[in-house]
Amino acid sequence: MQCKDFYVRARSLVAALGFALVGAFVLGAVPGKAGAEEGRPWPLQLRGQMERLAEVGFRLQRAAAPLCREQASGTGIVLDFIGAYQEKDRPAVSALLGMSQLPQIAAVVEGSPGEKAGLMPGDDVVAVNGKPVLELLAEQKDAALFADFLAGYLADQARDTPIMLQISRDGRRSMVAVVTVPVCRANVVIKTDSGVSAYTDGKGVAVSSGLIEFTRNDDELALVVGHELGHLVVEDGDARSLSERRWMEDRADILGVRLSHCAGYDLEQGLQYWLRRDAGDWLRWFRDPTHRSRKSRVRRMRAEGSHLLCPPSAQVSRVGRAN
Numbered sequence: 001m002q003c004k005d006f007y008v009r010a011r012s013l014v015a016a017l018g019f020a021l022v023g024a025f026v027l028g029a030v031p032g033k034a035g036a037e038e039g040r041p042w043p044l045q046l047r048g049q050m051e052r053l054a055e056v057g058f059r060l061q062r063a064a065a066p067l068c069r070e071q072a073s074g075t076g077i078v079l080d081f082i083g084a085y086q087e088k089d090r091p092a093v094s095a096l097l098g099m100s101q102l103p104q105i106a107a108v109v110e111g112s113p114g115e116k117a118g119l120m121p122g123d124d125v126v127a128v129n130g131k132p133v134l135e136l137l138a139e140q141k142d143a144a145l146f147a148d149f150l151a152g153y154l155a156d157q158a159r160d161t162p163i164m165l166q167i168s169r170d171g172r173r174s175m176v177a178v179v180t181v182p183v184c185r186a187n188v189v190i191k192t193d194s195g196v197s198a199y200t201d202g203k204g205v206a207v208s209s210g211l212i213e214f215t216r217n218d219d220e221l222a223l224v225v226g227h228e229l230g231h232l233v234v235e236d237g238d239a240r241s242l243s244e245r246r247w248m249e250d251r252a253d254i255l256g257v258r259l260s261h262c263a264g265y266d267l268e269q270g271l272q273y274w275l276r277r278d279a280g281d282w283l284r285w286f287r288d289p290t291h292r293s294r295k296s297r298v299r300r301m302r303a304e305g306s307h308l309l310c311p312p313s314a315q316v317s318r319v320g321r322a323n
């Protein structure tokens with residue numbers, strides 16, 4: 001992946017991951033210009049991207065749960081909050097997305113605990129386990145980060161009892177019990193940036209909206225996010241040498257293949273991402289010496305695809321690394 005960025009950006013990202021989703025909104029940037037999305041107002045484009053990343057991220061986090069040092073309570077819902085948008089955009093965003101002053105459920109992953117509990121996109125969250133969300137908001141320094149904070153709050157709830165969510169739908173309040181599932185603790189967020197990049201800081205994965213648009217299907221997106229999650233699972237940090245860094249990248253490729261397979265995605269479809277990115281990119285190696293040529297990576301990932309098991313193992317053999 002764009003893990004050439006891993007080194008440089010990882011440190012600054014430690015603080016920025018919570019910021020990433022919000023930064024996206026605060027910038028108010030148009031999330032891109034790709035074909036099918038063209039013509040839709042940017043808040044709706046962004047919602048579409050959030051939905052895709054929510055599903056891919058949740059399925060991968062589930063698949064990675066046995067490998068992660070820290071697990072969290074997974075709900076399969078993604079939250080959004082009006083305070084994350086620029087003030088000038090809020091009236092339009094409210095109208096387009098039906099947002100109130102409460103955090104809103106932006107996406108509910110199919111088959112997830114949230115969907116099983118009956119939650120729907122557009123529901124407002126009023127209280128979590130009896131704690132009013134507006135009280136939680138009042139405790140926050142930065143309202144722009146509130147959706148992110150609340151997502152972490154849900155992830156931190158005990159797994160032995162359902163999370164009781166009070167929601168508001170069309171002005172009617174009701175109580176919903178969400179029976180969570182264990183997921184790998186990793187905050188998967190969108191960063192509004194037209195560049196094609198994804199990276200991890202060891203706590204979460206940030207994916208640019210440009211990358212989400214570049215991917216033609218969720219198999220491609222899953223292989224890319226799976227690679228980043230692979231780094232996170234084995235806690236890759238600073239490498240002492242270029243060869244160690246390349247080894248980390250090779251391993252993340254293999255783990256990405258395993259995780260996306262166990263999350264139910266198709267490897268061959270996913271690999272098309274790398275084949276397309278390879279086209280016309282002659283200068284790649286000079287920019288990015290830590291990764292092998294993309295053809296070589298695709299060959300290795302295909303080879304891994306012939307003996308996949310679920311749940312996946314985090315053990316990757318270092319032998320047979322010939323280019």
Ligand SMILES: [Zn+2]
Pocket residue numbers: 001002003004006227228231249252
């Ligand atoms: Zn990488």
